[in-house]
Amino acid sequence: MFIDVSNLKKSYPSGVVITEVLKGIGMKLEKREIGVILGPSGSGKSTLMNIIGGIDRCDSGRVIVDGIEVNDLNDDRLIDYRREHVGFVFQFYNLVPDLTVGENIEVVSNISKSPLNTDEVLTAVEMRDKKYRFPRELSGGEQQRVSIARAIVKNPKLLLCDEPTGALDYDTSRSILRLLQQVNQKYGTTILMITHNAAIAAMANRVFKLRSGEIVEETVNQTIVPAE
Numbered sequence: 048m049f050i051d052v053s054n055l056k057k058s059y060p061s062g063v064v065i066t067e068v069l070k071g072i073g074m075k076l077e078k079r080e081i082g083v084i085l086g087p088s089g090s091g092k093s094t095l096m097n098i099i100g101g102i103d104r105c106d107s108g109r110v111i112v113d114g115i116e117v118n119d120l121n122d123d124r125l126i127d128y129r130r131e132h133v134g135f136v137f138q139f140y141n142l143v144p145d146l147t148v149g150e151n152i153e154v155v156s157n158i159s160k161s162p163l164n165t166d167e168v169l170t171a172v173e174m175r176d177k178k179y180r181f182p183r184e185l186s187g188g189e190q191q192r193v194s195i196a197r198a199i200v201k202n203p204k205l206l207l208c209d210e211p212t213g214a215l216d217y218d219t220s221r222s223i224l225r226l227l228q229q230v231n232q233k234y235g236t237t238i239l240m241i242t243h244n245a246a247i248a249a250m251a252n253r254v255f256k257l258r259s260g261e262i263v264e265e266t267v268n269q270t271i272v273p274a275e
């Protein structure tokens with residue numbers, strides 16, 4: 048099992064009361080699978096994903112990713128885990144505006160031991176010809192391609208995408224999805240994605256429906272074979 052989450056709980060203080068945002072989550076994802084988290088706004092999707100990615104910490108429960116007990120890591124180890132094993136893609140790309148496309152990727156590739164390089168990942172996302180452009184010169188879809196290139200250049204085992212198509216139109220969303228599927232196939236990257244888009248859920252191996260901090264439904268799509 049690549050991702051193995053059990054009895055995960057997380058609360059945040061809100062004023063004088065403490066709100067339980069995750070109420071004992073259990074979920075599993077096999078290596079090379081694509082998993083999708085669906086659910087209404089505020090149901091805890093980002094919190095769950097951030098804990099799996101080592102951006103946030105849980106209060107109790109276990110999070111195991113590729114054999115690593117993420118919940119047991121001290122702060123330094125947690126940073127190492129995040130740097131070495133996890134790529135992040137966000138809704139609003141989070142590219143550095145003052146750096147070119149190529150430089151945005153080199154910021155990551157320069158501190159990584161990965162065999163992948165900037166030109167290779169830019170070619171993979173079909174953005175090699177925009178290497179010397181700045182993010183503001185690109186369309187939204189193009190910026191998301193660059194942010195995917197930046198996330199995969201360290202060849203992470205796990206790619207976490209928080210509404211990667213949330214700011215894109217229908218056709219651009221489809222091309223970003225195809226790209227994520229190609230990354231999954233080509234590099235064997237396990238992908239966990241938050242989305243509101245039913246078409247995305249249809250291409251996932253597993254879909255987890257979250258409501259008020261609980262998984263209320265899990266669907267396994269038998270027709271989709273995980274990448275070799």
Ligand code: ADP
Pocket residue numbers: 059060061068086087088089090091092093094095
């Ligand atoms: P979703 O991604 O499903 O929209 P989130 O995980 O972002 O949900 O948030 C779930 C709940 O936790 C929300 O009520 C949100 O306000 C609360 N929350 C998230 N992060 C924090 C935080 N850092 N401090 C306090 N409350 C938070």
Ligand code: ADP
Pocket residue numbers: 183184185186187188189219
């Ligand atoms: P998309 O179909 O992906 O939404 P757009 O219609 O936004 O693309 O952009 C089409 C082309 O114009 C893209 O190749 C992009 O690089 C270029 N472009 C868009 N905005 C700018 C800009 N402000 N400066 C320079 N080039 C731009």
